[in-house]
Amino acid sequence: MLNISPIFNAMLRNKSSVILMVLQVALTLAIVSNAAYIINERLELMQRNSGLDESQLFSFNIFTFDKTVDIRQQLELDEDMLRAIPGVNDAVAINQVPLTGSGDSSGYRAQIAESGAKIVEAGVFRADAHVLKTLGLTVIEGRDFTQDDVIYATGASQPNTVIITKAMADQLFPDGHAIGKDIYQFQQPLRIIGIVKHMQGSWLDSSYVNNNIFLPVVHPRSFKRILVNADKTAMDKIMSNISERMLALNKGRVVMEPIKLAEHLRDQYQSDNLMVNMLIIIICIILFITALGVAGMAIFNVNRRKRQIGTRRALGASQTNIITHFMIENFLMTTIGIIIGVVLSVFLNGYLMEYFSSSRIAISYIIVTTIGLVLLGQLAVLFPAQSAASISPAIATRSV
Amino acid sequence: MLKMNNINKIYRTDLVETHALSEFNLNVKEGEFVSVTGPSGSGKTTFLNLAGLLESTSTGTYELDGINVVGLNDKQLSKIRNEKIGFIFQGFNLIPDLNLFENVDVPLRYRGFNSKERKERIENALEQVGLAARMKHLPSQLSGGQQQRVAIARALAGTPRFLLADEPTGNLDSLMARQVMELLEDINKSGTTIVMVTHDPDLARRAERNIQIVDGQVCDFTLYQNNKAATEHAISA
Ligand SMILES: Nc1ncnc2c1ncn2[C@@H]1O[C@H](COP(=O)(O)OP(=O)(O)OP(=O)(O)O)[C@@H](O)[C@H]1O
Ligand SMILES: [Mg+2]
Numbered sequence: 001m002l003n004i005s006p007i008f009n010a011m012l013r014n015k016s017s018v019i020l021m022v023l024q025v026a027l028t029l030a031i032v033s034n035a036a037y038i039i040n041e042r043l044e045l046m047q048r049n050s051g052l053d054e055s056q057l058f059s060f061n062i063f064t065f066d067k068t069v070d071i072r073q074q075l076e077l078d079e080d081m082l083r084a085i086p087g088v089n090d091a092v093a094i095n096q097v098p099l100t101g102s103g104d105s106s107g108y109r110a111q112i113a114e115s116g117a118k119i120v121e122a123g124v125f126r127a128d129a130h131v132l133k134t135l136g137l138t139v140i141e142g143r144d145f146t147q148d149d150v151i152y153a154t155g156a157s158q159p160n161t162v163i164i165t166k167a168m169a170d171q172l173f174p175d176g177h178a179i180g181k182d183i184y185q186f187q188q189p190l191r192i193i194g195i196v197k198h199m200q201g202s203w204l205d206s207s208y209v210n211n212n213i214f215l216p217v218v219h220p221r222s223f224k225r226i227l228v229n230a231d232k233t234a235m236d237k238i239m240s241n242i243s244e245r246m247l248a249l250n251k252g253r254v255v256m257e258p259i260k261l262a263e264h265l266r267d268q269y270q271s272d273n274l275m276v277n278m279l280i281i282i283i284c285i286i287l288f289i290t291a292l293g294v295a296g297m298a299i300f301n302v303n304r305r306k307r308q309i310g311t312r313r314a315l316g317a318s319q320t321n322i323i324t325h326f327m328i329e330n331f332l333m334t335t336i337g338i339i340i341g342v343v344l345s346v347f348l349n350g351y352l353m354e355y356f357s358s359s360r361i362a363i364s365y366i367i368v369t370t371i372g373l374v375l376l377g378q379l380a381v382l383f384p385a386q387s388a389a390s391i392s393p394a395i396a397t398r399s400v
Numbered sequence: 401m402l403k404m405n406n407i408n409k410i411y412r413t414d415l416v417e418t419h420a421l422s423e424f425n426l427n428v429k430e431g432e433f434v435s436v437t438g439p440s441g442s443g444k445t446t447f448l449n450l451a452g453l454l455e456s457t458s459t460g461t462y463e464l465d466g467i468n469v470v471g472l473n474d475k476q477l478s479k480i481r482n483e484k485i486g487f488i489f490q491g492f493n494l495i496p497d498l499n500l501f502e503n504v505d506v507p508l509r510y511r512g513f514n515s516k517e518r519k520e521r522i523e524n525a526l527e528q529v530g531l532a533a534r535m536k537h538l539p540s541q542l543s544g545g546q547q548q549r550v551a552i553a554r555a556l557a558g559t560p561r562f563l564l565a566d567e568p569t570g571n572l573d574s575l576m577a578r579q580v581m582e583l584l585e586d587i588n589k590s591g592t593t594i595v596m597v598t599h600d601p602d603l604a605r606r607a608e609r610n611i612q613i614v615d616g617q618v619c620d621f622t623l624y625q626n627n628k629a630a631t632e633h634a635i636s637a
Contacts, residue, residue, distance in 0.1 A: 316510040
C-alpha cells in the first residue's frame with residue numbers, strides 16, 4: 001500500500017525545503033551526466049588507435065652548425081650507423097614525427113589545382129625509402145618505396161611517387177580506386193604507388209589527423225629530425241648513448257635529447273587526462289555533497305517530525321511503514337529533481353556544444369545518472385529513516 | 401476488555417530508576433467509560449501508554465480484548481493499535497502538513513482500506529464531529545476545540561473497540577471541553593470502551609467509573625482520601 005498522494009500533498013505544502021532538495025538533485029543530474037559524457041568523449045579520444053607502436057619508437061633532433069659539413073652525405077652516414085646498432089630495427093631522417101604536435105601539412109587534390117577540385121588536407125612526411133619500415137607500417141595496396149623513388153632536393157622539387165593513408169585515399173577517391181592515380185599539390189602530378197592502412201599524424205586534435213602522405217624526398221637541411229624504431233627492451237640503452245654515437249661521427253652539430261613517442265603521446269593527451277581526472281573528482285564531490293544533503297535533510301525532517309512520527313506509530317504505523325514513508329518522500333523529491341535535471345542536462349550540453357566543442361550527449365548518460373541518483377538518494381535516506389522508525393510511539397503522549 | 405495484572409513499569413536512566421507503575425492491577429469491562437485521575441507524576445500517562453501498546457511493560461500480564469499482548473512483535477502491536485485502539489492526545493497531534501481529510505485518513509491507510517471505503521469512513525467521522533464542511537482545511541486553520549474534534553474523528557474513523565484519551569480537554573477552555581466530553585459520551589453510548597485521563601474533577605465525575613492512580617498504583621478512592629487526611633493531620637500536628 002503506497003501512500004504517495006498524501007506524502008506528495010504534504011510536500012507541496014512545504015515548498016521551501018523541497019525546492020532546495022529538488023534543485024540539488026536537478027543540478028547534480030545535469031552536471032554529473034554531462035561530466036560523465038565528457039569523460040567518455042575524452043577517453044575515446046585517447047584510446048584511438050594511432051596505427052603506430054609508440055613503445056618501439058623514439059626520435060631526436062639534430063642541428064648542424066658546422067657549415068662545412070656535407071649534410072646529405074652525413075645523413076647517410078648517420079642512418080647507416082643507427083641502423084647497425086643492435087636492437088635498432090630501422091632509422092630514418094624525417095621532416096616531422098607523428099604524435100608530437102608539430103609538423104607540416106598541405107592540401108592535395110585529385111586534379112590539378114586550377115580545376116577547383118576539392119582540397120584534402122594531409123600531414124606531409126618527407127623521408128627516404130626507410131620511412132614505412134621505421135614507422136612499422138606496411139602497404140595494404142600497391143608497393144613500398146624503393147631507393148629509386150627517392151630524390152634529394154634543396155628546393156621545392158617534388159618526387160614522382162607518393163604513398164598515402166587509406167583515410168586520405170578515401171577522401172580523394174571516394175570510389176575506392178586510388179592506386180596508380182595522380183594527385184596534385186600544384187601542377188606536378190604525384191603518382192600514388194601505395195596505401196597504408198592507418199596512421200595518425202602530428203596533431204591529434206586536428207580533423208585530418210588520419211590523412212597523411214609520404215613523399216620520398218630528402219631535404220639536406222641543417223635542422224633534421226631522426227626517427228628510430230628499436231626493440232622495446234633495448235630502447236633505453238640505445239637512447240642513453242645516442243648522442244655520443246652521433247657526435248662521434250661528426251662533432252659539428254648539436255644532438256638533442258631523444259624522446260620516446262609514447263612520451264610525446266602522453267604529452268599530447270595531458271590536458272585531456274587532466275580534464276578527465278578533474279571531472280572524476282568533481283563528480284565524486286558533487287555526489288558526496290548530494291548524498292550528504294539528502295541525508296541531512298532527512299535527519300532534519302526526522303527530528304522536526306518526531307511527534308508526528310510517534311503519532312503515526314500510535315495510529316498503527318509499523319516501523320516498516322515509517323521507513324517506507326521517508327523512502328517515498330525522498331523518491332518523490334528525487335523524481336521532481338530528475339525531471340528538472342533532464343531539461344537542465346540538455347541545456348548544459350547545448351552550452352558545452354556551443355562553447356566547448358562537445359557533442360550531443362547520449363541519452364544513456366542521463367538515464368544511468370538518473371538511476372544512480374535514485375539509488376544514491378534511497379541509500380542516503382535509509383539511515384535517517386531507520387532512526388525515525390526507532391522513535392518510540394510513546395513520544396506522542398510524552399511531548400506536548 | 402482490558403485486564404492488567406501485576407504490571408510493573410520501570411524507567412531507567414543513567415542516574416535513576418523510576419517505578420512509574422508498580423504492582424498495577426486493573427480491569428476495564430467492555431463498554432465502560434473510565435476516567436483516570438491522580439497527582440502529577442503518579443503514572444497516569446504511563447498506564448495509558450501501556451494500555452495503548454505505545455510502550456511495553458517491564459513485568460506483568462496484559463490482556464486486551466482477549467489477546468495476550470505481552471511479547472508481540474512490532475508488526476503485531478502496530479496492527480492491534482491500528483485496528484482496535486483509538487488515541488486522543490492532549491496536544492491533538494494532528495499532522496500539520498495534512499488537511500483534515502488526510503489527517504483522518506492516516507490510520508485508515510495503514511489499515512489498507514480501499515479508497516472508496518476510506519472516503520466513506522472519513523466523511524462519516526468528520527460528519528460526526530461536525531467538521532465535514534472543512535475537510536480541505538489545514539489544522540492550523542482551526543480552533544483548539546475543532547482540532548481536538550478532528551483528532552477524535554481520526555480516532556473513530558477506524559471504528560476501534562477501545563478509545564484512549566490522555567487529558568483530551570487539557571488544552572481547551574471549559575466550553576470546548578464540555579463539547580468534547582459530550583462527544584466522548586456519545587461515542588461511549590454507541591458501545592466504544594473509553595479510558596480517559598483527566599485533571600478535571602467535574603469531567604472525571606461524569607464518567608461511569610473513576611479510578612485514582614497514586615504512586616503508580618490504583619488507589620481505592622476512600623483509602624486515598626483517608627491517607628491524605630492522615631498525612632495532613634500529621635503535618636499540622
Ligand atoms: N521516558 C521516561 N523516562 C524516565 N522516566 C519517565 C519516563 N516517562 C515517565 N517517567 C516518569 O514516570 C513517572 C510517571 O510519569 P507519568 O507521565 O505517567 O505521570 P502522569 O501521571 O501522567 O503525570 P501528569 O499528570 O503530570 O501527566 C514520573 O515520575 C515520570 O518522571
Ligand atoms: Mg500525563
